[in-house]
Structures are given as C-alpha cells and as structure tokens.
Amino acid sequence: MRTDLFQGHDYFNMDDLLTEEQKLIRDAARAWVKQEVSPIIEEAAEKQVFPQHLLPGLGEIGAFGPYIPVEYGGAGLDQISYGLIMQELERCDSGLRSTASVQSSLVMYPIWKYGSEAQKMKYLPKLATGEWIGCFGLTEPDHGSNPGGMITSYVEDGDDVILNGAKMWISNAPFAQIAVVWAKNEEGRIHGLIVERGMEGFTTPTMKGKWSLRASDTGELIFDNVRVPKSNILTEKSGLGAPLGCLDSARFGIAWGAIGAALDCYDTALRYSKERIQFGKPIAAFQLQQKKLAEMITEITKAQLLTFRLGQLRNEGRATTAQISMAKRNNVDMAITIAREARQMLGAMGIMNEYPIMRHMMNLESVITYEGTHDIHLLITGMDITGENAFK
Ligand SMILES: Cc1cc2nc3c(=O)[nH]c(=O)nc-3n(C[C@H](O)[C@H](O)[C@H](O)COP(=O)(O)OP(=O)(O)OC[C@H]3O[C@@H](n4cnc5c(N)ncnc54)[C@H](O)[C@@H]3O)c2cc1C
Numbered sequence: 604m605r606t607d608l609f610q611g612h613d614y615f616n617m618d619d620l621l622t623e624e625q626k627l628i629r630d631a632a633r634a635w636v637k638q639e640v641s642p643i644i645e646e647a648a649e650k651q652v653f654p655q656h657l658l659p660g661l662g663e664i665g666a667f668g669p670y671i672p673v674e675y676g677g678a679g680l681d682q683i684s685y686g687l688i689m690q691e692l693e694r695c696d697s698g699l700r701s702t703a704s705v706q707s708s709l710v711m712y713p714i715w716k717y718g719s720e721a722q723k724m725k726y727l728p729k730l731a732t733g734e735w736i737g738c739f740g741l742t743e744p745d746h747g748s749n750p751g752g753m754i755t756s757y758v759e760d761g762d763d764v765i766l767n768g769a770k771m772w773i774s775n776a777p778f779a780q781i782a783v784v785w786a787k788n789e790e791g792r793i794h795g796l797i798v799e800r801g802m803e804g805f806t807t808p809t810m811k812g813k814w815s816l817r818a819s820d821t822g823e824l825i826f827d828n829v830r831v832p833k834s835n836i837l838t839e840k841s842g843l844g845a846p847l848g849c850l851d852s853a854r855f856g857i858a859w860g861a862i863g864a865a866l867d868c869y870d871t872a873l874r875y876s877k878e879r880i881q882f883g884k885p886i887a888a889f890q891l892q893q894k895k896l897a898e899m900i901t902e903i904t905k906a907q908l909l910t911f912r913l914g915q916l917r918n919e920g921r922a923t924t925a926q927i928s929m930a931k932r933n934n935v936d937m938a939i940t941i942a943r944e945a946r947q948m949l950g951a952m953g954i955m956n957e958y959p960i961m962r963h964m965m966n967l968e969s970v971i972t973y974e975g976t977h978d979i980h981l982l983i984t985g986m987d988i989t990g991e992n993a994f995k
Contacts, residue, residue, distance in 0.1 A: 676728030693860030698819030710737030776822030
C-alpha cells in the first residue's frame with residue numbers, strides 16, 4: 604500500500620484568491636481522499652472496479668451536486684468550490700472524479716435545470732447522498748463526436764413512451780439506479796428521459812478491457828421496448844442544447860480535475876528527483892531535469908489562473924461554451940504532457956504502481972477523449988473566433 608505524501612503547490616499564491624470556505628472545502632476533500640481513497644486506489648485500478656463503498660463518503664464531502672441548492676439536498680456551493688472538489692478527486696484518480704462529475708453535472712444538473720419539481724424532489728436528495736447513483740447516456744456506438752445523429756428514439760403510448768436504442772461508453776452504467784438518457788421523439792427532437800433500473804427491457808452490460816479509467820465502471824445502456832412513464836421526461840429543455848448544457852458543467856469540472864492529476868505527477872517527480880542519486884548527486888541538480896520541473900510548474904500555474912478566472916465567470920453566469928472548451932482542452936493536454944514527462948523523470952520506477960504517474964497517464968488518455976475530444980474542442984475555439992463551422 605502506497606503512502607500518500609502529496610503536498611499542494613501554489614506558485615502564484617492562488618490561495619489568496621480563495622475564500623476561507625473554499626479553502627476549507629478543498630482541504631476537507633483532500634484529507635478524505637488521502638485517508639479513504641489513496642490506500643485502495645491502486646488495487647481498485649488493477650481489479651478494474653469502482654470502489655462503491657466510497658459513495659456515502661463522496662456524498663459527505665459534497666462531491667455530488669456541490670452547486671445544487673440545499674433544498675434539493677445539494678451543498679449550495681459556488682462553482683469554484685465545485686472545481687476545487689473535482690481537483691482533489693482527480694489528484695487521486697480521474698475515475699474517482701469521473702464518478703462525481705457524472706453524478707453532479709450529467710445527472711443532477713439536468714434534473715435540476717430541465718426537470719419538474721416532482722422529479723427534483725424524487726431524485727436529487729438521494730443522488731446528493733450517494734444513496735442512488737446515476738449515469739448519462741448520450742454517446743452511441745455510431746455517434747460519438749456527432750451526438751445529434753443519435754438513433755435512440757421513443758414513440759408515445761398512452762401515459763408512457765416506448766424507448767428503443769443503445770448507448771455506449773457510459774460511466775457508472777453497470778451499477779447506476781437511474782440513467783438520464785437522450786433520445787429523439789417522433790418529430791426527431793432530442794429529449795432527456797429518466798430511465799430507472801428494473802424497467803423491463805433495460806440492461807446495462809459492463810464494458811471490460813480498458814487500460815484507462817480502470818477504477819471507474821463503464822458500460823452500455825440497452826433499451827429494448829422499454830416502457831417509460833411520460834412523467835419521467837425532462838420537459839423544461841429539449842434539442843441538442845440540453846445535453847450540451849450538461850457537458851459545459853462537466854467540462855468545467857474536468858478543467859479543474861486535470862490540474863489535480865498534473866499536481867500529483869509534478870509532486871511525485873519533484874520529490875523523487877531530490878531523493879534519486881545518480882553520478883553522485885540528486886537528479887534534481889541536473890539542468891535537464893530542472894527544465895522539466897520548471898516547465899511543469901509553469902504550465903500548472905497558467906492552468907490554475909485560467910481555471911480560477913473561468914470559475915469567476917461561471918459564478919457570474921458569463922462563461923461561454925467556447926471558454927469552457929478552451930480550458931478543458933488546455934488543462935487536459937497540460938496534464939497528459941506533465942504525466943509523460945514525470946514518468947520519464949522516475950526512470951524505470953515510473954512504470955511501477957508504487958507511484959501514481961502511470962495510472963494518471965493512462966487515465967488522462969480517456970479524459971482527453973471524453974466530453975469532447977481534444978480536436979473537437981479545438982474546432983469549437985476555431986468556430987468561435989472565425990465564425991466558420993469546420994465540423995462538417
Ligand atoms: C472511459 C470513457 C467514459 C465515457 N463516459 C461517457 C458517458 O458517461 N456518457 C456518454 O454519453 N459518453 C461517454 N463517453 C464517450 C465519449 O464522450 C466519446 O468517446 C467521445 O465523445 C468521442 O466519441 P468517439 O469515441 O465515438 O470518437 P469519434 O467521434 O469516432 O472520433 C474519432 C476521432 O475523430 C475525430 N473527429 C470526429 N469528428 C471530427 C470532425 N468533425 N473533425 C475533425 N476530427 C473529428 C475525433 O476528434 C477523434 O479523434 C466515455 C468515453 C470513455 C473513453
């Protein structure tokens with residue numbers, strides 16, 4: 604079992620910009636992660652299973668729906684607090700953060716924003732504590748970057764609708780109690796539906812064989828004539844903008860989370876470089892190794908500044924989709940580059956599970972792909988600055 608020696612790094616005194624409450628929330632999340640998750644995360648990743656006993660603890664530190672209002676069981680926090688919690692979770696493992704991101708931004712958020720009062724009261728309090736877990740079904744086998752082409756659809760039948768189709772690559776699917784599923788109605792318009800485990804014809808087979816996000820369960824959602832009550836449709840928003848609104852919130856969390864993974868890799872490499880002696884001195888004393896470390900902390904600091912500002916804009920309701928895209932793309936790319944450099948700094952030891960770097964590196968290969976790929980986010984920025992759509 605690895606001892607978690609992580610220490611935060613704050614080169615530009617970013618803590619001065621945080622409120623006391625935000626610092627308390629971050630420190631509580633960090634302490635919980637160190638005590639409850641760090642000792643078991645390598646084994647969970649090796650076994651390729653999400654440690655479900657962590658769910659109530661995640662609820663207690665406010666990781667499920669941090670910004671959802673208190674009356675619905677959320678913590679009623681601001682966006683920067685949400686970001687800091689995601690940072691601390693991903694500092695340990697991107698899979699842990701994924702579970703919390705999906706629950707908060709892709710399940711609780713759409714119910715809160717697009718659901719009826721009855722739906723909010725029924726689902727949100729149980730999701731906030733982790734008693735229920737949800738998943739988000741947008742991607743299909745033949746529709747990833749182009750979700751608008753989805754073929755999952757439903758037809759009306761009295762007080763119900765009949766849902767058919769399949770979703771793939773769905774985080775939390777194998778053990779989720781509910782799924783927020785995006786499907787087309789008879790007019791071809793996209794709507795969100797809450798599908799509950801146990802509904803006849805609904806199955807969630809596990810996807811195995813991942814070398815990435817191994818401590819997060821991923822599965823399919825299969826709908827074979829599933830009868831869903833009309834009262835489970837999210838009626839307040841429809842069209843592709845509805846799921847994309849959820850993705851804005853999740854991508855914001857990823858931008859913060861990636862900083863956590865980068866910090867862990869940097870912290871590990873910095874400590875190792877001071878202890879590892881070659882040619883009679885610590886490798887930290889060699890210029891080439893210092894270049895790597897100096898560039899890492901520079902990139903982390905730039906990402907911290909970008910993300911903090913994005914948090915302010917989001918708190919004011921002014922952050923645009925394109926700004927969120929830029930932060931997600933930049934920060935994940937920054938983290939994956941740092942993970943690769945840090946892995947090299949540890950030499951052969953860098954490939955061992957005694958250190959977290961290789962796990963972060965593999966995890967980040969998913970993070971750079973999901974919630975919009977690296978290239979798709981570039982196209983979003985390109986479209987924003989030129990007014991030209993290069994997707995099609
Ligand atoms: C571990 C994991 C968990 C996930 N969890 C979820 C989840 O919970 N819910 C969910 O709905 N989805 C989930 N996803 C799916 C994820 O969002 C998709 O994988 C992602 O959107 C990319 O789709 P794709 O894999 O089909 O790639 P594709 O869309 O097939 O893209 C393949 C390549 O082509 C490029 N490309 C595509 N279109 C263009 C274009 N117009 N111009 C230039 N290049 C292009 C892409 O950038 C990429 O490099 C998850 C994925 C992973 C790996």
